Amino acid sequence: MLYAQTPAAEKRRLFRERLASGELLRFPGAFNPLSAKLIERKGFEGVYISGAVLSADLGLPDIGLTTLTEVAGRGQQIARMTELPALIDADTGFGEPMNVARTIQTLEDAGLAGMHIEDQINPKRCGHLDGKAVVDQDTAIKRIRAAVDARRDPNFLIMARTDIRAVDGLEAALDRAKALVDAGADAIFPEAMRSLEEFAAVRAAVDVPILANMTEFGKSDLFSVDQLQSVGVNIVIWPVSLLRIAMGAAGRALDTLIDEGHLTSKLGEMQHRADLYDLIDYEDYNHFDTSVFNFQIAR
Structure with missing residues (x-):
């Protein structure tokens, strides 16, 4: 009744424990708190909260128009309704490194299990659209370092997303992923990979968990859970699927x-x-x- 019985810190600990097991964790995207309860009821391992879905829910495009307050508020509404860990999209961190630090603590307080922050410039674009631009490596590293320094719960997952594959190619994505891990990222989200071989290359390049984004109508083929597991992917998200179907x-x-x-x-x-x-x-x-x-x- 009311909200989840598992405290946020315990959700994070269990999430980290399960992530370390090496199994592939399935995180469908919840478009509201009720859909998060359904995801749990159906037996999935976690809930994903997409920035694109949150924007669309407000009738806005996914170009960085939402605020930290809106994202954290919706994240809290969803996370508190399920015993599952919730991973949220924090876009570019809502500003400079100090803003990123505030973002981390705000999302911690909202009960999220983790977040990802990307290396696009502001205003950002959807990860599967053309015309993206990314920040230089030094700026991307500063965002991740600010996030790591700001968190209070060491089990709060800080994932670095890189969009550089669509801008400068796979080798640049591998180099960026390595640099972000060196900066303290707990996991890597390589956006818009074009093949299983590219996911395998990221897996070989870093020794932290990696995430696959299986969004429809995008740059990546829609690989199955078994296919992704075969190349070492640790988390798979379907960020907008339930909203599209609904x-x-x-x-x-x-x-x-x-x-x-x-x-x-x-x-x-x-x-x-x-x-x-x-x-x-x-x-x-x-x-x-x-x-x-x-x-x-x-x-």
Whole structure:
């Protein structure tokens, strides 16, 4: 009932422990707290919170328009609803190194298990669009060092994302990844890799966990969990997939309303009221205070 029972520090410790095991951890992207509960219910290992999804949820493009307050607030809403660790997209850290330091502590306080910060310039662009530009290596390193110095919980995961592959090629990405690990990054997110061989090259270049971004309609092919595991990937995210599916279904439902005047034909595609009540633990609230929540769930 209410929020997760596992304290944030314990989620981080368990996440680090599981990450060190070498298994591949699956982190679907949650587009709201309810979808995070569904991800947990289905048996995944973690929840991802995408900056692109948060921007889209506000009706904005993913070009660095969101603020730290908005990101941390939404991150807290999602992280507190699940026993799973939540990894959040912190864009470029919301400013200079001192801003990055504040970002880390704010996200720690919000209950996140970790974050990633990228080496794009401001304003940033979606990682799978053309026309990106990255900062010089010294600036990228300063961001990571500021993040590492600022964190208070050593188990809070600081992941460095590099977008340089699409700008200067794979070799530049490997060199940048090594430099970011030397700066203290706990993990590497190589964005817009084009093949399994490129993921394998990153795996060989660094001795920290690496993440694969399996976003649809982007630069990377959509590899399976087994394929990614075979080349040593440690975390895979599907950042926008659930939002895309939900919005696609919503659009089709609205078309049906226009065409038919009702949604009777869509009932089989909807989450049943009883399933929703089960997911949000309605019965537990009923037991907690029957004078307020006094009802029966009908199927």
